[in-house]
Amino acid sequence: MNQAAVFRSTTVYEVAAAGRSGGLEWQRRRALLWLTGAFWGLHTLALWTADLLDRHPHLLRATAVRLLLMAIGLALCFGIHMILRKLGRRPWRQKAPIVFFASLVAAESFAWCTYFALVYAKGEPVHLAIDGSAVIRTLVPWTWFFLAWVGLYLAVQYGFEARAEERRSAQLRTMAQAAKLQALHYQINPHFLFNSFNSVSALILDGRADDANAMVERLAGFFRVNLATNPDVDISLAEEVALQATYLEIEQTRYPDLEIRIDLPAALGRAAVPAFLLQPLVENAVKHGAGTVGAGGAWIAITVRQEPGRLTIMVENSCSPSGPAGVCGTHTGLRNVRDRLSNRFGADAKLSIERLPASRFRATIELPLVYVA
Known part of the structure; x- marks a missing residue:
């Protein structure tokens, strides 16, 4: 991936x-x-x-x-x-x-x-x-x-x-809707850049110049895909999960002990989702969740489940028992996901967050189940 x-x-x-x-x-x-x-x-x-x-x-x-x-x-x-x-x-x-x-x-x-x-x-x-x-x-x-x-x-x-x-x-309503979706999509970029540059800066300060260079190269490839992806067109869930796996591999440069768990049934690989919908949730899971756990205990899981006519995507992460669980900061990422879901699906989709026992945090997206053409 x-x-x-x-x-x-x-x-x-x-x-x-x-x-x-x-x-x-x-x-x-x-x-x-x-x-x-x-x-x-x-x-x-x-x-x-x-x-x-x-x-x-x-x-x-x-x-x-x-x-x-x-x-x-x-x-x-x-x-x-x-x-x-x-x-x-x-x-x-x-x-x-x-x-x-x-x-x-x-x-x-x-x-x-x-x-x-x-x-x-x-x-x-x-x-x-x-x-x-x-x-x-x-x-x-x-x-x-x-x-x-x-x-x-x-x-x-x-x-x-x-x-x-x-x-x-x-046509004007369509253009206005698409422009709003584009604005929400491009809002991800500065948010993502801010977190990524912090990670590169941390590697340099730790004296890990080779790791910082490798991370910059991976970021360049990741952004090439980001800029080439049209936010107005849904992509398959398999492609979306592959993008997030690429991002998590970038973060593994900074957190070598970070464990990545992906549970995506093959039958749901063609489910349609907005491009980069999971990006803010995965970023929060790294920075405010798994990134706060000591060595050997950090993990992030992306789990996909199906209900009649519905698709459920869960982004779950380990977190410090006493610290934040993955929702601190400006909440820009969560607002972005909620706004994109609202503009794309209206009341038919939602994002919920919860802190679970055993130092776990989960963000859950529920949306209609449709498949890419």
């Missing part, structure tokens, strides 16, 4: 970017196209059916005219769409008059196109005499027709904007 694997790293921003795609925008455009096509298609089909039932004398010409009018209607709707895009996110008190005026112009234009097209379809002469009441009766329904399309258009638009906003909020 001298070597710890270097695990694949994926940054927070890569995780968030994975959710950003043009899929939602393409769905929005497709929905608007379908809406407009169906709107005019059903309108044209209804009028063509009326021509068919009326036994129109020039049905083929009338059909071509209906299709031409549908194309004109689609073009006018596209024009209103471009106006709405140009207005962007302006307040509705500014947009409403412009949209109403655009619908009025579209209705007037379409009414004249309809008049000339139907006159052509029937083979009748064109009469340009303008009757005010007829203009109003013609303009009002077409204006409402285009306003109805605008209403449906905006409903679809706002529906997709709401979905996009929901997706952005979910």
Whole structure:
């Protein structure tokens, strides 16, 4: 267990970017196209059916005219769409008059196109005499027709904007959660460095320069793995225990009599845990527990057990009968573990500590049992 694997790293921003795609925008455009096509298609089909039932004398010409009018209607709707895009996110008190005026112009234009097209379809002469009441009766329904399309258009638009906003909020929540986990993970490094430099300093003061040099080399290898490990991705329990075994071998340079006991059932080796979750507990076990015991009596044990749907990891150590058991200091390590468990699993995981008879101390982590892919 001298070597710890270097695990694949994926940054927070890569995780968030994975959710950003043009899929939602393409769905929005497709929905608007379908809406407009169906709107005019059903309108044209209804009028063509009326021509068919009326036994129109020039049905083929009338059909071509209906299709031409549908194309004109689609073009006018596209024009209103471009106006709405140009207005962007302006307040509705500014947009409403412009949209109403655009619908009025579209209705007037379409009414004249309809008049000339139907006159052509029937083979009748064109009469340009303008009757005010007829203009109003013609303009009002077409204006409402285009306003109805605008209403449906905006409903679809706002529906997709709401979905996009929901997706952005979910991405931001994910990024915030991942950033918090990263901050908690990187909090381990100065805590670990402080303890490690104290150990190196103690070896130098004891005149054990070769041991100090060996410890520095092991620390360099350990930190290479630490920096390459992504705190956002769970690793297997076997890998996590291997990392802690490497750390304890480093500490054995300072405490040659330190006994390491690891009880990890093979079936639980693939259980998923946050990377370096056990690091603060093992550090405390060394510095404030086993490190205070005289020669020949220091030991640290990592024990893993399984309950239905649950994983229990115990870090136990010997301690001085009269001194601290492994919980003195600033409690930074314990807070870190509790915060990481809370942010990762919520109330579904917990850390408990207890002093046991026969000069023993135990820290117990309980969390849901899941396996790495």
